[in-house]
Amino acid sequence: MHDSLHLVRTRRFLPIFVTQFLGAFNDNLFRTAMVMLVIYGIYGDAEQEATFSAIAGGLFIAPFFLLSALSGQLADAHDKARIVRIVKTAEILIMIFGAAGLLLHNIPLLLAALTAMGVHSTFFGPIKYAILPQHLESDEVLGGTGLVEAGTYIAILGGTILxxxxxxxxxxxSYHAEWxxxxxxxxxxxxxIAGGFVPPAPPVDEPEVEGFPKRGMDxxxxxxxxxxxSATMHVRRLFLAVLSISFFWAMGAVLAAQFPPLxxxxxxxxxxxxxLFLAVFSVGVAVGSVFVNWLLKGQxxxxxxxxxxxxxGVFVLDLFRRVRSWPVSGGELQSISAFFTMPNSWMVLVDLLGVAIAGGMFVVPLYAFLTTTVPKSETARTIAANNIVNSGAMVVATGILAVAIGFFEITVADSLLIVALASVVAxxxxWxxxxxxxx
Structure with a gap:
């Protein structure tokens, strides 16, 4: 990787990296345990399972759409490190309810905790990117962004597996989830604990940017x-970056929601x-995040x-082709060893890995672009604006998916074809x- 691993030895990067890593790990530990418990231990109907996965994804994303403006204003107006500590304290309280839902097999409680974790991530989201240009040199931001993305998806891998x-x-x-x-x-x-070591990141004292909302809380x-x-999207380069990232996350939301039912x-x-599917996808995005930084040499x-x-799009299309022609199972669900005895099982994983690597290469430079082309005093609100549009795209995508499955009998495999076509727009x-x- 282009001379960025040295960052993990510095306090200006390591604490926020570890805090983000653990947050992503916990998000996916909880979400995966919840989905597996509901899909395999509570529901027994394919349509219910697919609809639940889509609804769960939408509930987690909805706070990004509703509250990102507040989170961006807070991050630009106050010390980002202090907000990190408040948010991570709230995570402990949220997970008390989440743990209760897992123990009691209570779907409303699980979904409430999932929504609250979405609120938690909404307020932490702008900080993890906006703090980088404040603590790192300009030629370190792409590498730092790549490390954060790679670490996030390795955390997703760990949380997903666990x-x-x-x-x-x-x-x-029956199934249980005490552990x-x-x-x-x-x-x-x-x-x-990790959040307590993040160095201070007070508001940056820079002139107000014309066209941007005044700093402070609305x-x-x-x-x-x-x-x-509106202020962000009126800038053409930001408009295109935000739309590109939004298409990526809309496609990712559809894929992630459908992995267990698929x-x-x-x-x-x-x-x-x-x-295994979720883990392979996570590793792939991490690899793509690292590889694109090497290709661009920090630029x-x-x-x-x-x-x-x-x-x-090519890899998703090939995955669609292989899923459509997959032999019908005899009723009993196959283990990993049985799965790999099936023809083309390895190629399914290759397609999934290819989708993820290409996705990481696509999105990491765009996030770095957002944080380096605006003044440091506006980075959190720029990321927040991006999160609003991203989350709107993801909620719409998962909503359309739920309706399509429920009312128009669109299969999980058909949703892959939709993602392949959307990649052309991305x-x-x-370009x-x-x-x-x-x-």
Whole structure:
């Protein structure tokens, strides 16, 4: 990687990296345990399972759409390190309710905790990117962003694997998640400890930027959101970057929501294979995040984003082809060992890995672009505006998916074809950004 690993030895990067790592780990430990428990231990209907996955994804993302404007204003107006400590303390309280939901098999309680974790991530989200240009040198920001993304997806890998492992089957065929409940509480406490070491990041004293909302708090959620998005999207290069990232996350939301139902109902495999799919996807994005920084040699540029989006589409299309032709299972769900005896099983994983690597290469430079092309005093609000648009795209995507599955009998495999087609639009947006910024 382009001379960025030295950052993990510095206090200006390591504490926020570890805090983000543990937060992503816990998000996915809880979400995976919840989904596995509900899909394999509570529901028994394919349509219910697919709809639940889509609804859960939408509930987690909805706070980003509603509250990102407030989170961006807070991060630019106050010490970001102090906000980190408050947010990580709140995570401990949220996970107490989440653990109770896992223990009691209570779906409303699980979904409430998931929504609260979405609120937690909404207020932490702008900070993890906005704090980088404040603590790092300009030629370190792309490397730092790549490390954060790679670390995030390695954390997703760990949380996903552990969340799948800790949902255990009883001798009578039912499932329990006591160890997962303990795990989410322990990781939340560790995240709060790590957050305590983040160096101060006070508001940056720079002149107000013309066209941007004045600094300070506007508690009117709708008005603040509209003003923030409007100010950001009027800048062409930011408009294209935000739309490109939004397409990526909309496609990712559809894929992530459908992994467990895809594995169970289209490939006839059990929860261990579903966990493997999520893990492979996480590793792939981490690899892509590191690789694109090496290609760009630390330069913040979008020149590899269009081809990366097209490769995403090619791999998704091939995955669609293989899933559609997958042999019908005999009723009993296959384990990992049985799955790998099936023809083309390895190619399914290769396609999934290819999608993820290309996705990491596509999105990392775009995040670095957002944080380096605006004044440091505006980075959190720029990221917040991006999160509003991203989350709106993801909520719409998962909502359309839920409606399509419920009312128009669109299969999980068909959703892959939709993602493949959307990647062409993402590639076009990436190309327009490359032309607009000449980078």
């Amino acid at each position: 969340g799948g492992i800790l949902v255990l089957q009883n001798p009578d065929g 997962a409940a303990v795990g989410v509480l322990v990781v939340a406490v560790l995240g709060r 508690w009117h959620i709708v008005r603040a959101s509209i003003r923030l998005v 594995v169970k109902n289209s490939l006839g495999a059990d929860q261990t294979v579903a966990t 913040v540029a979008a020149r590899y984003s269009p081809i990366s989006a097209l490769f995403m 590639a076009w947006l990436g 327009k950004l490359h032309q607009a910024c000449d980078c």
